[in-house]
Amino acid sequence: TxxxxxxxxxxxxxxxxxxxxxxxxxxxxxxxxxxxxxxxxxxxxxxxxxxxxxxxxxxxxxxxxxxxxxxxxxxxxxxxxxxxxxxxxxxxxxxxxxxxxxxxxxxxxxxxxxxxxxxxxxxxxxxxxxxxxxxxxxxxxxxxxxxxxxxxxxxxxxxxxxxxxxxxxxxxxxxxxxxxxxxxxxxxxxxxxxxxxxKPIVQPWDVTATILDLFGVPRPEKLIGNSLLPLISGKATRNRDVALCGTAQMAEAITDRWLYAVWRGERPAALYDLRNDPNCVKNALAKEPSAARMLHDKIAAFVRQQGMSEDYIAGYKPQ
Missing domain, CATH: 3.40.720.10 (Alkaline Phosphatase, subunit A)
Known part of the structure; x- marks a missing residue:
């Protein structure tokens, strides 16, 4: 402005x-x-x-x-x-x-x-x-x-x-x-x-959990992050299967293999195969509907965890 x-x-x-x-x-x-x-x-x-x-x-x-x-x-x-x-x-x-x-x-x-x-x-x-x-x-x-x-x-x-x-x-x-x-x-x-x-997937909110763990502060019940200390020490080899991000109008789930994006409203969702199409040229959703559904469910579960209504979650149209 x-x-x-x-x-x-x-x-x-x-x-x-x-x-x-x-x-x-x-x-x-x-x-x-x-x-x-x-x-x-x-x-x-x-x-x-x-x-x-x-x-x-x-x-x-x-x-x-x-x-x-x-x-x-x-x-x-x-x-x-x-x-x-x-x-x-x-x-x-x-x-x-x-x-x-x-x-x-x-x-x-x-x-x-x-x-x-x-x-x-x-x-x-x-x-x-x-x-x-x-x-x-x-x-x-x-x-x-x-x-x-x-x-x-x-x-x-x-x-x-x-x-x-x-x-x-x-x-x-x-x-x-x-x-x-x-x-x-x-x-x-x-x-x-x-x-x-x-290499395992981590998210920004894991930083909060890591800091609390470093200081020995009890983990709040509603904290969604994971401490990264087990990964750093070698006691763990994985943290989470998917990374989530987005804006007010769209949400996205990313794994080592897939990038899935879904928008609120009537805009069709998109799925990209990062292994075979790293430049995200071709929407693979029609060929890989099960991967898209799995990632859509991950987004819905996370949004539901934040206390959003089912009507709001339904606003993310998978197809």
Whole structure:
């Protein structure tokens, strides 16, 4: 909206040095807090940098790492929609990706500063560190349905919104891509010296359960997450069979093999075979109805667990 962009411009106006950007400034405040509090017997510090959210406008020297000398149009917060239909050229897309990479590099640099600070304070071996994000984004890559940004529906003009207004009918729908739904999760535990990658499916709400387990806090009865400590220690080899995500108007279930998306209303559901069609080109629902039904039932069970009515659940139309 106009108000949002006005605030963004106000935020940009005061920038003089790198710590004036969101992530560097936030990490600096966090490191100062650690200096004051690291001697406490226990502490919990939550750091939310907002970045690498758009606008992707880090200091120019980060952008120059990926696309120096660019002189074309700049899209540091492109409209959500179908990239080619909105007229963003291949070269402009390349630069937009470079700006995103630059923003990520800035965040990565300052997260590294935080880790170095923890190490200098001498508390690395007694501190649990969890790094994650809320979602990714599309850049019209493989399996991203031609989209740019985190979008699941566009109007006749190929945009999710036009000047902040709802999409113009007729609407085109597509699933949340794995680029949006699959997020980073890195965990360091006290005494951990070796790194490893854990392949079983986990979800963001598992982080809450893991933190409570670390501190020995009893698990609330209605908590839906699972502690990841058994996976990390090797005492368990699986966590859950399916990952769930979605928006107010659609829900999605993802396994190692399948991506299933269902929308509220009359929009037909979609099923993609990630093993044989990783770019999600062909809807396999007609050929694999049993897989679609199994995943639809997973979504319905989860929504029911949240206390939603059967009428609401029926609004997700499997066919």
């Amino acid at each position: 106009a108000q949002t962009w006005h605030q963004i411009l106000v935020n940009r106006a005061h920038r003089r040095v790198e710590t004036d950007w969101f992530a560097p400034g936030t990490y600096t405040i966090a490191m100062n807090w650690l200096e004051r509090n690291y001697r406490r017997e226990n502490f919990f510090l939550w750091i939310d940098t907002f970045d690498p959210h758009e606008p992707w406008d880090p200091p120019q020297y980060y952008i120059d790492l990926y696309d120096p000398g660019y002189e074309g149009r700049v899209f540091d917060a492109p409209t959500y929609g179908i990239r080619k239909k909105m007229g963003i050229t291949d070269r402009e897309l390349q630069h937009t990706r470079a700006r995103y990479a630059a923003e990520v590099t800035m965040v990565d640099t300052w997260f590294g500063q935080l880790l170095s600070k923890i190490e200098r304070l001498g508390i690395l071996d007694e501190t649990a560190i969890i790094f994650t994000s809320d979602h990714g984004t599309n850049f019209d890559g493989p399996g991203e349905f031609g989209a740019i940004q985190k979008v699941w529906a566009v109007g006749a003009d190929a945009m999710c919104m036009s000047a902040g207004l709802p999409i113009k009918p007729p609407a085109q729908h597509f699933p949340l891509s794995r680029s949006v739904a699959r997020i980073p999760l890195m965990i360091h535990l006290p005494g951990m010296t070796k790194t490893k990658r854990i």
